[in-house]
Amino acid sequence: MDRPDIPVVSVFGANDPAEGDEAYQQARAAGRELARLGYAVANGGYAGTMEASFRGAKEAGGATIGVICTLWKSPANRYTDRVIKTRDLFDRARTLVELGSAGYVVLPGATGTLVELALVWELTCKRLMARRPIVCLGHFWDGLIAAMSQARPGCEHFIAVVDSPAELPRHFAARGGL
Numbered sequence: 511m512d513r514p515d516i517p518v519v520s521v522f523g524a525n526d527p528a529e530g531d532e533a534y535q536q537a538r539a540a541g542r543e544l545a546r547l548g549y550a551v552a553n554g555g556y557a558g559t560m561e562a563s564f565r566g567a568k569e570a571g572g573a574t575i576g577v578i579c580t581l582w583k584s585p586a587n588r589y590t591d592r593v594i595k596t597r598d599l600f601d602r603a604r605t606l607v608e609l610g611s612a613g614y615v616v617l618p619g620a621t622g623t624l625v626e627l628a629l630v631w632e633l634t635c636k637r638l639m640a641r642r643p644i645v646c647l648g649h650f651w652d653g654l655i656a657a658m659s660q661a662r663p664g665c666e667h668f669i670a671v672v673d674s675p676a677e678l679p680r681h682f683a684a685r686g687g688l
Contacts, residue, residue: 516573519544519682520552520610522626523559523617537562537617538569539675540647544615545572547684552577552609554602555586555593559617564589577605603629613643613682618650627651631658634668643681646671 521540527533541551541563551567553560555576564574568589576590579602586593594609596602599622607630616627627646633639646655646669659666670681 516550517548517612518552518575518609519549519612519615520606520626521559521563521615521617522553522606522619522623523563524619524623525554525556525558525560526620527558527562529562533559533618534562536647536675538566540615540617540678541566541568541572541574542570543675543678544682545570547679547682549612549682550575552606554578554606554622555590556582556584557587559619561587561589563615563617575609577602577609599625607633607639610642613645615678616644616646616651618648624654627654631665631668635662635665641668644669645678645681647675647678648673 523537537559544551545567550573551563552575553563555578564587567574573591574589575592576586577594577596578586579596579599581598594605596605603626606626614630630644634641655666655669
């Protein structure tokens with residue numbers, strides 16, 4: 511994946527879901543939909559929803575970029591086309607944010623996913639980067655979005671929430687395929 515002309519969507523999600531889990535299947539469908547729309551998919555490159563979104567992207571003929579951290583000795587998952595190695599979690603989060611030239615899809619996750627969501631949301635709210643779609647898949651983050659809109663009214667307008675990967679084209683225009 512060395513084509514800078516392909517826009518990238520960074521997908522944030524959990525390491526835990528396994529192939530038979532609903533979260534895995536939803537991430538796989540999201541990766542497939544993003545690739546079908548003509549986007550490369552970037553994520554943390556490991557297991558769970560990261561593997562699933564890459565798998566879906568590859569099934570649709572898409573390209574993948576895994577951003578892994580040298581703190582762990584684990585290799586990137588088998589669906590990774592290009593690996594970017596970072597020295598720590600801060601560098602990894604920054605790299606994923608920078609790669610998301612076309613936007614972000616946020617899946618259910620834990621503290622790592624929360625950090626990634628918070629970073630892109632804050633940079634967007636403060637206008638420290640160009641506005642791009644930030645799309646939460648499912649309603650996992652609804653409570654957080656509501657709490658933050660209480661603390662900073664209006665910030666919720668920077669995030670979209672969709673029920674399924676089939677709704678991603680409302681936020682990411684088709685790019686003509688890869």
